[in-house]
Amino acid sequence: MDHEKDQTMICKDRDLVIILMILALFIGATIELSEGSTFAGIVLFAIAAILITQIKLPVTNSFESSARYLILGIFIIIADIAYNLKKGSTLGTLDTMTFFFGLSLMAYGTNRPQLKHIGIFGSYISGIFLPLYFVFYILFEKYSIEFIHLFDHYLILLPTVTIVNLFGIPLEIIATETVRLSGVEPMTIVIGGPCSGLYSMFLLIGIVVGYSRIEKMDLNKTLYLTIFVILIAYISNLVRVIVLYTTAYLYGIDTMLMVHTHIGWIIFAVVAGGIMYLMDIKR
Template sequence: MQDENKNIIIILLVLALFTGATIELNEGSTIVGVILFIVAAILISRMKLRGSEGVQSSRNYLLIGGFIVAADLIYNYISGSELGTLDSMVFFLGVSLIAMGAGKKDLKQLGEFGFYISSVFTGLYLIFYSLFGFLNIDFLHLFDHYFVLMPTVAFMKIFSIPIEIVATETVILYGAEPMTIVIGGPCSGLYSMFLLIGIVAGYSRIEKMDVKKTLGLLGFAVLIAYIANLIRVLILYITAYFYGMDVMMMVHTHIGWMIFAVTAGGIMYIVNRK
């Protein structure tokens, strides 16, 4: 049980590092991104995996997982598009299926855990971003305005920091000079919610938790993800106010995946304690 808990913590760290590496390679430092990938690989090698004679490999999982990984990489190469968060999760889904098809018991369990995380994230992403966009449902903009901008701006005004909402997802912050800041897309914090929901779903299935406990843990994870994102946005406001837009954009690149790592690790620590 101790090794299994250790493996779950490691896979959470690997997920955070993998997400961070993707963000760094796209928006931040290539060197930092490569380092994060290397650290993730080292962590994976530290997992203690025990073989099991009763566990058979599945060629179907291996083939499907390999196809998903290859298709994702080939599509991005041919289209010349950048590797985004959804691509990372699709890639992670393929790798998880490959792990599920392996003949080692612990590796298969980790693959199952990764499968729940990546498939839940991908499903929620397709619903909230793709399907809602296709149906012209304005949920994302309304969420950003009422649940992100309004509470964070109200908090800043408590401390007499000059800031005002000028559009659905846009604020003007009056620091050394007026700065226009757009809070939308990943800044809504929904990505972190999707990931944490996937983590809870995977952990619940593997540990065979009852429905009541699972729903309670899901509600707790969503609440923590929401509060963590508000804190992240407030940090960005404060950074822009005191140090300017350039420093804020640098912090914006790094802080999201770091807060996710701390949040996910904290939730799993609480769950393991109980």
């Protein structure tokens, strides 16, 4: 019996890791399709689809099929598309995560256990991301709250400039979120928006919340993990920005922009995988 229990736990842990990889690949594919390489985006989607077939989780009563989730997911996606068509606006981060939320609900509403587990994780991740994005990027802007600009300046720009200056890279602060770099070519770099690292932080918080709910972790452990995730996400973003500075200094703005497109979701996948592993062994 103990052997069978151990085998079940190994399979479950393996499947949870695969689910996280699938979610990271879907997020990476979305970023690639919107900002980077269409070919890379299609490849990432294809890999995610292949990984879905490798999940062996059984059907449980808590994941019974529900058509209302499927219908709600379809409605959310159609409503977002209709809104953008009416406004004549282009799709952005908020739309991407809204689509992700709708697709997750659709997956949860099917009768396939593989899709259901991906759907519930995706619903938690996007369900946490969307209200946080609304508060920090829409509500704060509407009421002229300068949190994002202050965060970018004091917690991203100043630390990263100080670090790269220690390594002899000539970087000068010329505005709240802007630096001047003299490398293979003179350039100015704006640290703002996605460079704040808050997007990844929101996604990782969603992973912790989703995992803790599924695994029924106690509140104190969930809070500790959330604080840990916020710290790791912040440090990881500092590393990302420093890599971008260094790339721009050594190879120029075009290479830096190419690295900028890909490095964010790659770091997210690595960090998320590490956090998932820690959550599993500390469970």
